[in-house]
Amino acid sequence: MIKLYQNTDKSETLKMIDVLIIGAGGAGLVSAIHAKQAGASVQVICQKTPTRSQTSMAQGGINAALNHHNDDDSVEAHISDTLKSSHGIGSLEAIEKLCTEGIDAIKWLDEIGVPFSRDENAKIAQRRLGGASGIRACYAQDYSGLKILHTLYDYANKLGIEFIDEHFLLNFITHQDENSKQIAGATFINLKNGDAEAYYAKTVIVATGGYSRVYHKHSTNATGSTGDGIAAAIRAGAHLSDMEFVQFHPTGLKNSSILISESARGAGGYLVNSKGERFTNELLPRDELSRAILTEIEKGEDIYLDIRHLGEAFINEELPQERKLAKLYENIDPVTDLIPIKPVAHYTMGGIRVDKHSQTSIKNLFAVGECANRSVHGGNRLGGNSLLELIVFGKEAGINAANTAKNLKKFAVNNHQLTSDSNFVTGVKYFTNQIDFYEKREFMGNIFYNNAGIVKDDMGLKAVLGAVRQMQKELPFMGPRDKSKIYNTNLVEFIEFGNMVELAEIILVCAISRVESRGSHYRSDAPREVDHAFKAHTITWKEDGVLCADFVGDKA
Amino acid sequence: MKISIKRHTIEPEVHEEVIEYSVELEDVTLLQALTEIKTKHDATLSFESDCRSSVCGSCAMRVNGKEVLACAHKVQEGDVIEPLKNMPIIRDLVVDNSQAMAFNKSSHAWASDVTNPQQPTHDNALFNALQSDCILCGSCYSACPVYSVNPEFKGPFALTRVWRYVSDVREEDAQDKIEVIQNNGIWDCTLCNECVPVCPQGIAPKQDITMLRNKSGMMGFMDPAFSNNFGGGGFDNNFGSFDGSPDFGAPQF
Numbered sequence: 184m185i186k187l188y189q190n191t192d193k194s195e196t197l198k199m200i201d202v203l204i205i206g207a208g209g210a211g212l213v214s215a216i217h218a219k220q221a222g223a224s225v226q227v228i229c230q231k232t233p234t235r236s237q238t239s240m241a242q243g244g245i246n247a248a249l250n251h252h253n254d255d256d257s258v259e260a261h262i263s264d265t266l267k268s269s270h271g272i273g274s275l276e277a278i279e280k281l282c283t284e285g286i287d288a289i290k291w292l293d294e295i296g297v298p299f300s301r302d303e304n305a306k307i308a309q310r311r312l313g314g315a316s317g318i319r320a321c322y323a324q325d326y327s328g329l330k331i332l333h334t335l336y337d338y339a340n341k342l343g344i345e346f347i348d349e350h351f352l353l354n355f356i357t358h359q360d361e362n363s364k365q366i367a368g369a370t371f372i373n374l375k376n377g378d379a380e381a382y383y384a385k386t387v388i389v390a391t392g393g394y395s396r397v398y399h400k401h402s403t404n405a406t407g408s409t410g411d412g413i414a415a416a417i418r419a420g421a422h423l424s425d426m427e428f429v430q431f432h433p434t435g436l437k438n439s440s441i442l443i444s445e446s447a448r449g450a451g452g453y454l455v456n457s458k459g460e461r462f463t464n465e466l467l468p469r470d471e472l473s474r475a476i477l478t479e480i481e482k483g484e485d486i487y488l489d490i491r492h493l494g495e496a497f498i499n500e501e502l503p504q505e506r507k508l509a510k511l512y513e514n515i516d517p518v519t520d521l522i523p524i525k526p527v528a529h530y531t532m533g534g535i536r537v538d539k540h541s542q543t544s545i546k547n548l549f550a551v552g553e554c555a556n557r558s559v560h561g562g563n564r565l566g567g568n569s570l571l572e573l574i575v576f577g578k579e580a581g582i583n584a585a586n587t588a589k590n591l592k593k594f595a596v597n598n599h600q601l602t603s604d605s606n607f608v609t610g611v612k613y614f615t616n617q618i619d620f621y622e623k624r625e626f627m628g629n630i631f632y633n634n635a636g637i638v639k640d641d642m643g644l645k646a647v648l649g650a651v652r653q654m655q656k657e658l659p660f661m662g663p664r665d666k667s668k669i670y671n672t673n674l675v676e677f678i679e680f681g682n683m684v685e686l687a688e689i690i691l692v693c694a695i696s697r698v699e700s701r702g703s704h705y706r707s708d709a710p711r712e713v714d715h716a717f718k719a720h721t722i723t724w725k726e727d728g729v730l731c732a733d734f735v736g737d738k739a
Numbered sequence: 740m741k742i743s744i745k746r747h748t749i750e751p752e753v754h755e756e757v758i759e760y761s762v763e764l765e766d767v768t769l770l771q772a773l774t775e776i777k778t779k780h781d782a783t784l785s786f787e788s789d790c791r792s793s794v795c796g797s798c799a800m801r802v803n804g805k806e807v808l809a810c811a812h813k814v815q816e817g818d819v820i821e822p823l824k825n826m827p828i829i830r831d832l833v834v835d836n837s838q839a840m841a842f843n844k845s846s847h848a849w850a851s852d853v854t855n856p857q858q859p860t861h862d863n864a865l866f867n868a869l870q871s872d873c874i875l876c877g878s879c880y881s882a883c884p885v886y887s888v889n890p891e892f893k894g895p896f897a898l899t900r901v902w903r904y905v906s907d908v909r910e911e912d913a914q915d916k917i918e919v920i921q922n923n924g925i926w927d928c929t930l931c932n933e934c935v936p937v938c939p940q941g942i943a944p945k946q947d948i949t950m951l952r953n954k955s956g957m958m959g960f961m962d963p964a965f966s967n968n969f970g971g972g973g974f975d976n977n978f979g980s981f982d983g984s985p986d987f988g989a990p991q992f
Contacts, residue, residue, distance in 0.1 A: 231787065231797060232840060234875055239794045296850030296904060298871045301864040308861075323871070329794050330871050334850075337900070341849040348837060375829060405789040441792050508792055511768065511811060621778040664782035669750055670830040673782040 199596075200224045201588035202581070203384035205352055205369060205412060208236030209328070209570065210552025211390035212335040213577025214584070218388070219342050221585035228347040228371065228382060230407060230675075233336050237392050237405045237553070238573070241328025242444035242504065243312050244320030245292075245574070246567035247285035251306045256317025258282050265568060268314050268468060269561025270702040271718045272425065274737055276539055277559045281568065281575050288574040289321055297334045299323050311449045312566035314468040320567035325444055325504045328570060347382075349374040351675050352391060352411050353607070355419040356381060356600045357545060364420060366548040367596040370604040374675070377668025379608045381601040385591045386547045386584040389416060389535065390577075393553035395429065397683050397690065398528035398636065399628020403435050403442040407679075412554045414682035416535045417689070417725055422544040424556045424720045424735075426533035426686065427693035430564055430703045431473040431637050434488050435527030439512040442529065443505050443522060445469075445566045447490050450501060455521065456484040470563050470703045473526035477637045480525065487521035494518075526637055530569060532560045532703065533690070536722060541580035544724075547587055551580040558720070558737070562702020611674065614662025620680050623654055623661065627687060639694055640708040648691040654684050692732055693721040740764065742772065742814060744784065745821040747828045757819070769820070770798055770809040773832075785831040793939055796874035799823055799881070800832045806878035806937040823881035838890065839880045842897035846924070847916045848904060856909035863908050870903035870947060872940040879934035879944055891923040895934040895944030898925060902947035905954060917955050925951045926962050 201223035204215045211227055219225045227233070248261040261282040266273055289307065293299065300308040300323055311318045323330040339346075350371035358367040368383035391412030395404040402408070417423055433454070434443040448454075448465040454472075455461055456479050463475040476486050490498060490505075495518045498506055502517075509517050534556040541549050541557060551557075553569065557576050560568065630650055634643035658681055665673035699713040700706050712718075719734040743759045760780065762772045770788050777784045788798040791810050798809040801821045826834040879895035886892045901920055905913040925948050934944045952962070 232836065235789055235795045235797050240790050240792065294853060294856060296907060296909065298864060298868060301859050301861045303861055305858040305860045324868060326872060329874065333871065337843065337849040340844040405795060407789050439791065667750055667783065670785050670833050672785050
């Protein structure tokens with residue numbers, strides 16, 4: 184053991200920075216900005232380049248009870264709506280913080296230059312999203328996420344934040360001393376040369392996004408939403424929570440799963456079946472609406488979103504993206520035609536379990552955004568709350584990581600993780616390729632959508648679990664077909680698939696264990712909430728590579 | 740359907756080759772066709788993509804010589820696919836856009852510090868809403884003839900981004916932004932319009948550059964070609980726009 188420590192490359196410790204942020208989407212950028220402003224040295228490392236992230240796709244808006252419509256909206260109403268939607272497993276502390284600080288979050292975004300849409304009174308324009316008792320979502324046309332993301336990027340540039348592009352996360356580096364385990368950095372593939380590289384830091388913030396791409400083509404998400412940070416976290420010993428909670432968005436385009444924003448319904452769009460009949464209240468929460476649509480589809484109906492009555496001028500000003508995408512992918516014009524839709528995986532409430540400081544169960548590893556579970560969404564997220572989560576808890580994570588790092592001296596770290604990951608990056612090219620992982624990826628998406636999606640039951644879930652465990656065994660018989668080092672996206676997609684297979688087992692084990700229905704988790708064989716057994720978080724972790732699960736209630 | 744893709748690899752040595760692929764798909768986007776090729780026929784084909792809905796800016800490339808987003812182009816029989824121009828090719832259709840991205844920073848494309856900024860009206864917000872639709876895909880740098888000969892030229896999307904902040908009523912002091920875009924910036928543009936038709940978001944960087952020139956004039960800055968010709972001394976000085984480089988940006992008399 185002593186000998187191994189002598190191998191430690193001391194020069195690595197000199198490069199140790201205060202805060203390493205993994206991911207340059209909204210959550211990563213907000214964390215970086217606040218960590219930097221708190222005086223920490225900061226690096227942001229990302230898989231592509233900044234702004235190529237899921238945040239760009241958020242259309243509907245960001246909630247804050249500004250009451251610009253004088254409809255008696257209030258922070259209390261926002262809290263109450265969010266609590267209700269969380270179905271008993273949202274944390275009151277987290278939700279109160281989210282909604283209360285929401286007001287200042289919008290003020291901050293306004294000051295750094297986010298170009299929100301404005302109403303006739305020169306106030307930030309707001310619109311109603313599903314499940315909201317007030318007109319509460321601030322927006323920038325239907326580019327709310329894009330414009331917030333890019334403004335954050337510009338502000339990060341202003342602060343001189345260092346970005347490291349084209350690095351794909353492999354694993355976290357932890358440091359074990361006699362007392363406890365703490366974070367020490369992370370390893371990546373440098374896509375430009377194909378080498379494994381280590382970045383050492385006193386604190387790490389993981390902001391790598393959700394895992395909706397487990398549902399593959401049945402998801403609105405960008406292809407990068409493969410849960411890489413979450414998979415790395417559980418491998419490093421972190422706890423995950425509530426992984427069975429996946430939100431389905433009622434209105435994805437039927438063929439491509441491209442999102443048609445909730446604002447289309449908020450503005451008065453109808454859902455109709457093949458006979459042209461409305462069959463539900465379009466402003467129901469997303470889980471109830473998705474199930475209502477699924478029921479109709481199972482009767483053999485095709486489902487359409489109808490926004491024709493909103494008029495061309497309105498559609499052009501408020502929903503220009505929707506019009507463009509419907510034309511491109513479905514060959515229809517929403518001004519004159521019905522839009523064919525189906526519910527698709529949209530947002531993953533589960534993630535890396537964090538405490539009220541946004542810290543994970545690994546010391547000095549923080550998590551924020553969709554990869555984290557800060558317990559604000561609970562069993563079901565409200566539209567407009569995820570962008571807000573990034574701003575409020577990105578600040579929390581950034582400041583806490585910076586302050587933690589200030590009180591921490593640089594320390595020596597052994598390079599075992601880098602050695603092991605370098606070996607993996609070399610060795611994975613020798614996997615046998617008898618089985619095509621792209622086919623398995625598509626297959627997994629289909630069986631998840633059909634049996635572990637909007638409506639689940641015990642038999643279906645166990646069948647999918649059997650298939651997933653088989654895939655885990657088969658991974659060494661898959662592998663990348665491209666053996667090159669430079670910019671090997673085939674290799675990246677294979678590792679992403681490996682991460683998804685790892686998370687798939689966890690999602691299924693959680694969904695099988697939770698024999699009830701709550702929020703987005705709906706079991707046809709147990710259609711009621713069962714508070715005495717399940718009003719609790721599903722916690723998962725690994726011990727010596729073995730998956731463990733337990734239900735844990737919130738501390739009062 | 741047959742399409743041709745210009746492949747570019749650098750290992751074991753630099754190699755360029757146009758390869759023709761058959762795709763059994765009709766009425767699909769180029770991105771769907773590329774994904775089909777990669778997952779079913781040739782896993783070594785390299786390209787970037789993420790959102791599939793034209794907002795992440797990852798999949799800009801050229802089809803038959805014109806810049807498009809692969810996710811927004813309906814692929815046609817005989818299409819010839821190439822990477823963006825004016826940027827180093829990393830592999831196949833993947834280019835290194837880091838230099839163009841760095842111009843956002845060197846152009847000070849951000850909001851100045853203000854607290855309790857003036858609130859834009861509905862019309863104010865609409866006035867420059869288009870400029871913030873930019874997704875930094877890089878199509879405009881690929882199409883820009885000035886950037887192709889002057890790699891220091893700050894270029895279309897960075898200058899559009901500056902105008903987005905300068906034209907914002909919340910901006911109280913745009914002096915530093917206007918200053919840093921004088922050299923290798925707004926006056927180097929030839930207003931040739933190449934950047935305009937290639938923008939997938941319908942932004943006209945040329946127009947924004949013209950606006951920045953007007954703003955610069957109002958703030959006391961001058962076109963260097965103009966000042967050289969008429970205020971900069973005799974023939975022993977720089978020869979202004981007569982040094983051989985075209986400068987259609989100089990005021991016309």
